[in-house]
Amino acid sequence: MVIVEDISKKYGQKNVISNVSLKINKGKITSFIGANGAGKSTLLSMISRLIARDGGKVSIDGREITEYNSNELAKKISILRQSNNVNLRLTVKELVSFGRFPYSQGRLTREDKKQVKEAIEYMELEDLQDKYIDELSGGQLQRAYIAMVIAQNTEYILLDEPLNNLDMKHSVQIMKVLRRLADELGKTVIIVIHDINFASCYSDYIVAMKNGKIVKDGPTDEVITNNVLKEVYDMDITLENIKGNKISVYFT
Template sequence: MISLSAVQKSYSSDVAIGPVDLKIPTGGITAMVGPNGAGKSTLLTMIGRLLGLDAGAIEIAGYDVASTASKDLAKIVSILRQENHFVTRLTVRQLVGFGRFPHSKGRLTRDDEEIISRSIDFLNLNELENRYLDQLSGGQRQRAYVAMVLAQETDHVLLDEPLNNLDMKHSAQMMQLLHKAARELGRTIVIVLHDINFAGHYADHICAVKDGKVIEFGTPAEIMTDEVLSRVFDTPVTVIDGPRGPLAVYY
């Protein structure tokens, strides 16, 4: 479980996060949704200790995020931010190998190589593993980054808008792979999403964030309603019955 207790972060008198109290269940996918500037990515980066807290506490699987040693925290939680800029020219396999650093400290063992190969296989990158990142499409490159995070083999995975710059087809493929990772690999995945319909279809829980606060948390059935979504996004939203579940329609 990921637990946030009275978490706060202030940037100015007008811009602040919290206080946030939140419990993210173990297992499955929890999607963070909300309007631009709501604080979704900030909350995620605080959970991953890439941003400090002004007040409160965050625990992951009982470990205090603020006080746990980095080498130990890296074996509990992995995070993929939006900004992925590698200056060095890397192949897909080299990139995925970085996910093993908390375990290998740069000296890859046979076990590490097997885990790297499994992660590459899981993200359907076998034919691309010796290609350089700058030779890949945006969707292929994004899959490579997710493979790197999965290779870290943490029970908790944090993904900040992994569908950014992906078209509809590749976004759906990515969500299918993440859904598979949660189910088959037993990962707890927390993901920031802009598309509420992807959240409604693939997530087990949805966390709605607005003005730096969590205003709703529940199952897709509980969150995917006209009233809740209209209030979260400050625009009229109608939820209809789609072929695979509820769909949000807005104008």
């Protein structure tokens, strides 16, 4: 379990995250939603130790994240940021292999190669695995990065805007893969996502944020409501039940 206790972050005089506390359950998908500037990506980055916090604590499985050395943490958490710039001429397979570095230190074992192969298959990249990444479309490249994260085979997978540059078909594919990782492999998936419809359809829990604070968090059906979304986005919201727990969200 991830436990966030009273963490904060300030840039200059601006409070980006203000005394946020949160518990994230294992083996589930938790989505951070909110308008631009709500603090979602900053919160995710502090949970993963990518950026320092000004106060508070973050613990993973009962251990403060500052107590992990870098290699230990890389075996516990994998993270995909919004912008990823690799200035090397790599094939898709070579890029995905980077996910195994915490284990192999660059010398791939049979197990490493197996994990890379499975990650490529998960993302349906077999036909592209020998292509260079600078030959890929934006959506194909995003799928390759997600395959790299899957190959890292961590208990916790953190994704910042994983649907960037993806069309509807591949967005659905990504969310279905994340659902499988949670349901079949027990992975804990934490994502920053702008598409509320995808969040409502595929998430177990939602954290709704505004101005660096949590407006409401809890099971999806308790957070994806007219009142909560109206408060988060400062807009009138229309929710329409389609099938079961699937919801269409309209801003009016």
